[in-house]
Amino acid sequence: MKKLFPLLLLFLCLSLQNHAQENASSVSQGRFVGKTIPLKDFASLEERQYRINEIKIIPNNIRANEKLDLTGLPLDGNDPMRQAKKGKDTPSYMLEQNFDGISINESGGATPPDPSGAVGPNHYINAVNSVLKIFDKSGNLLVGPTALGSFLGNGTNGGDPIIMYDHLADRFFVSQFGSANNSLVLGVSETSDPTGAYFVYEFVFDNFPDYPHYSVWHDGYYLTANKSGEVVYVLERDVILNGGEDPQIVGFSPPGLVFNPGTVKSLATSNMLGSDYPENSPGYITYLQDDGWDESVTFDHLKIWEVNIDWVSATNSTISDPIEVPLNAFDSVFAPFGSGDLVQPETGQKIDMIGGIISYAANYRMFENHNSWVITFNVDVDGNDTAGIRWVELRNNTTDAWTVYQEGTYAPDDGNSRFMGSSAIDIQGNIGLGFNIGSPTLPVGISYTGRYESDPLGEMTQTEMVIVDGVGVQTYSNRFGDYSHLTMDPDGFTFWHTAEYFKLTNEWQSRIGSFRLSAGFENDLSVADIINLENDIFTNSEPIEVKIRNLGTENQSDFPIELYLDGDLVATETFSETINVGEVAEYRFDQTLDLSTQGQTYNIRVKVILDTDQYSINDEKNQEVRHLFNNDIGIVSFDSPESGFGLSDEEVSVTIKNYGADTQSFFEIQYAIDGGVPVLETVSDIVNPNETLVYNFSQTADLSSLVVYSIEASVNLGGDQFNSNNTVTTEVENKICAPTMNCSLGDGIQLFSIADINNVSGCEGYGDFTNLTANLIPGNTYPLTITTGYGNQNVTVWIDFNNDNDFTADEKIVNNFVIAPGETGGSYTETIDVTIPASSNLGSFTMRAKTNWDDPVPEDACVPSNYGETEDYTVNTETILNTSDFSPLNNSKLTILDKGDKQYEAVLTTAYDGPAYIAIYNLKGQQLKFKKIVKSSVDSYVVRLDMSQVSTGMYIIRIGGKIGGSYFTEKFIVK
Structure with missing residues (x-):
């Protein structure tokens, strides 16, 4: 926003009924392509590995998001709605299903994957660019991988797949780009069985319908696309479901819409959850408006339009003028699209986090006295491209227009970005949020969090849970996503999320995870939290307070609640008030606890007793608490140095924690290497109770020798009452670099033979064969024979003649010799004449051989490449032939x-x-x-x-x- 608007502005949003209407800008028909054979009868694709140059990078279309108005708020870059701490409530229901979906090697080698998925009563369909799979709800594969182009009959695999489950009709919906220019093709299952036949339709547009996103509504399938002119469409759902001819498609150009000139021009439509909806309810369209985009956007807000469809006379269909719903200031802009936003570990290649667009899908649900619409989008929370997820719950009813009920930005301050979010709301009003997570030290993975309807507004209260940790990174493209997809199970309680992660470097994989915040049982009480119980100085009569949550569908009262200390039951009391459905109540025990022993850790357990409880796992809560010493400083971790290659003068860094109750400063700290003379310094910073401090020693450590060092660090606090945590030790090895590469397709070295070495090996990535020695005489020439399993392989060989662990250009004995130029897979052997320089030093040295497919081996012998292998051997140049101390050779x-x-x-x-x-x-x-x-x-x-x-x-x-x-x-x- 340019200005800070008072709360009164919220009430200036007039009812849409009073706004002007505009008629549809176009009406046309889709083409019925036909009915497919059962999906289960299509051939499954064979998996194969793709080289980087074979991967199809799907082009973006007008996606260079950038900030044009530098006066847009927040001026300091800090998101005012940021939730900087993770929720601390342990989920009552843990992750249920968790399995891999489709890999890049099954997809035809396209990136990004654009993962989408939907769940029905018995099946889950997962799709990525060009293929889909069908699983049962236990993760067992039933169908696929099947090419979308083959299944939908258009013969092409254009991309941007979307999967939906139309719960109002019990049918599945599949779509991707069509074969005709500027077209989309979609299929709807003939029955509730997604493995059966589908009705297939093609719709043609006036220009390319990039980034298509659909939603289910009672009167049509709503569609938005990243294009110019018309950007909102409604498809005639009833005709499509019945396999009819020529379903109508109505196009709209939303009035009053402002785009950043380079932003994705794809709006969001309300996607219906549940079977209830207000009679004659219009369809809703929304889009974010960032005051950093354009001076005509004077404050950060959402625009919302109503669409009324008349299928009898489609030209009479209308779209309203927008209402504007103010939001707290946000910055939806990262780096320009195409340059990448998120720094990954150990590579200079960034990946996109995609700002300036509402995440898929924008889910809507009707409740007894209101309707909720949950919207998420990625934001920059600190002005430095750290991403968080702004989430908003809008509410309206039969008389009041949409307003913000709550909003927040989920972005715990732990150095990680959360992005590519997707959210939904269950039948009780609880919100689930799935997202990607990554940072310069954390490979991109997938996690989720959530909140209950009765929780404090604007906060994701549930502990962040991991669906899958990332393993690899992507080194060849910035493209990532372009979206994730969280959907609701027809049971109304289970969230199903799919997104992309890197299972290996340059190998993306879709993942599917399901979780619940409530199960819909009639009777289900849980102990949500033991309140305000942290490590401290305690007395012999400490009060205990707890939060109890009613997760069931029936109100609860007059039930026992138990209190335990170190496993012993100390009190059973009765909760006599009523906890309504979905609400949380606080209870303070009459019984107090004796926690007075200094230095002791106590285990406190609280349990609710409800005879009819249908889910006992969440009935109790355990918490450990420690009676602190007044003076207790310790070292939590040795942060640096770490084992690595080419170490020299290294910074020594440790994390200190104040475990005591008193504030500390000006205490001694030291480190010593291999029991030598300690380096002694003073910590002058203030360390408050329970806080940590990273301390960097001013004196570096000399770790230049190729050995394993033992480093011990200690804090020395006068009057420290607990010394067991004062010292930490770490071992640090200075190693010769060992670049590991991908040789799984046959790249690399399968035979290496010179002089005494004749080594046949498999795919190691990096092979340490320094136990094998070649005796080579300076001035002599030797044949070096190398076999590789893939052609066009560059080979470089060094001998480290000065033993400085630095393989330099003057130490090369083979310089980018190419084996089998222009060839692909196969077995190829070449013999290379190698001359050992006559001036070479005498002794024992490391010989390094490296290969690289399709490009020269990097000059730096420590730098890995995408495909190839590294092998190290030993060379001995001390022994010279042609001399003898034999006795006289007579009779020999x-x-x-x-x-x-x-x-x-x-x-x-x-x-x-x-x-x-x-x-x-x-x-x-x-x-x-x-x-x-x-x-x-x-x-x-x-x-x-x-x-x-x-x-x-x-x-x-x-x-x-x-x-x-x-x-x-x-x-x-x-x-």
Whole structure:
């Protein structure tokens, strides 16, 4: 807002009945494509992995959201409605179903997935860009993955799928882009069985209907799209449900609408939950208006329009002028769309969080004395692209227009963004909210929270719960979402949510989770909270207060409530008042508790006793509380340094906590490395009771050696009454970097053979083979043989000749040699001549081989690439052949025996009894093998030679010692 509006402005929203009406701007017909065969009879797609260059990145359409009016509120960037703390109420009903839906490898390799889903009495349908699956409600796969283009008969997989369950008709609805230019195709199940046949229709528009979002209403299927001109449509639902010809579609251009020139032009329509609705109720359309978009938007608000449909004479259908519902100031703008908003861990690639649009879907439900409409959208809560979810519950009734009943911004201050939200309201008025969560340190996952109808307004009171943790990140595109989808079970109580997360790096996966806030039992009491009981200084007569919630559908009164201390029942009292359905009551026990022992932790348990209770799991609440010492400072965690690569002078950081009841400051803190002289400093900051402080030592730690360090940190508070938490120890290893890459498609190294090393390996991503040593003589040339399972593979090999753990350009012995240029999958082997520089240092060194598909191997040997592998070996350059400390060679003899299958045996008969060295050369003088040998018997050295990896031809074998100038040489032929 440009100005702060008084609350009186809320009452200036006039009833829509008094607003002007505009007629529909167009009426046309859809085309009946036909009836499909049963969906279960379509072929399932085969899963395959997609390379980054094969992934189809679906283009966006006019989505460069940016702030145009810099005077828009909030001026300081801080969201005034921010809920900075998570709800602390443990959900009475935990996550029920939780399973993976569709992966990128099943979808045809498109991103973003645009996940959508809907639940019926017995099934859940999940769709992403180009495919769908049908599950039973236990997560068992029944159908799919099935290509949407095949199923809907349009032969294309254009994207932007939407799934709905039309509970008013007990049918399922599936839609995506059509095959005709500027079209949408949709199918509605012929019966309540979603695995059966569908009626399919195609609708053509005046321009491309991007980002289509639908809703179920009693008089039509409502549709909005991101396009110019008409952006609101209503489809003739009754004709579609009956498989009729030429269903009408009525288009509207909402008057008074303001768009950010680059914002997604897709409004939201009211989606009906439940079977009750006001007679002759119009359809409702809404869109947010941000004063940061345009000077003509003078305050942050929602615009709402009414649509009245007349299917007898569709041209008489009307849309109203909008009413404006003021909201508290918000900032709906992140970075310009396409550049990405959310920083991900360990990659420079950001992903979109999508601001400036109402999230799908905007769910509506009728109650006894009001109607509720729940709306969510993503907002920037701090001016630094930290995302939260602004949620709004609007209410109206038969006489009053829509006004804000409550609003809040769910954005706990923990460094994580919450975005891509979706919400719904159950039959008791409880609100569930699903969303993605991520940050520069947290891979994107999926979580949910919620609130009860009787909870404090504007607050999500339920503890945030994880549906699935993210594992990977996305490195090739900013595209994410573009939406998630939370829907209601026909039971009226169960929320079903689907969204995207990264199961592996660059591999998205849809996930489905279901949860309830209430189960609809007649009799269900729960202990919601033990009030205001925190760690403190206690007495021997502490009062105990609790909150009791009635989750059932019947009022409750006159029931027992029990109080326990450390497992012992200390009181049974009677709650004699009445708790109405959905309400919360507070109760204070007459019995007090003795919590007077300093330093002791007590367990307090409260339980309600209701003989007819139908869900006993939530009947009790446990809480531990500690009687604090006055003076107790401890260290919670060692925050840095952490084990890593290339460590040097590292910052030492710990988190301190004041466990005591008194405020503390100016106390000593220290750290020591491997028991050495401690670094002693003073903490001058004030640390209040139960607060934490991150302390960064001014003196860094020298961790430059490649060893494991033991670091101990301690706080030294004079008069500390509890010393067990004063010290923490961590181990930090300075490691040589080990970049892990994706070799699952055959990229990487399947054979690495040089001199003494002949290593056949699988897909490790990173393979530590430093136990294998190649003896290589400076100045000599050796054949290096590499096999890979995918063509167009670049290979670089370094030897770290100065042992500084930094593989530099002058240490390359192979520089981006390409194996099988232009080829794809298969087995490809190349032999590369490798020369060891004559000036090389003598000693033992690490040899690193890296591959990279379709691009040069990065100059930095520590940087991972998308496809390839890293393998480390050991090279020894100290031993030189061609010298000997053999005794005089009289009466000595070298014999080569052919054992078949390219297996040979070299036998040196001699009186010499010391160490010897053997080498094998080809006729080009390239050394193929080199190793030390010991005497096998009193008079001979015997060496088995495996020549299976070389081609047929003549080879030379030499055997000699370390000092002197003589050696044995013999030629032999490999057949």
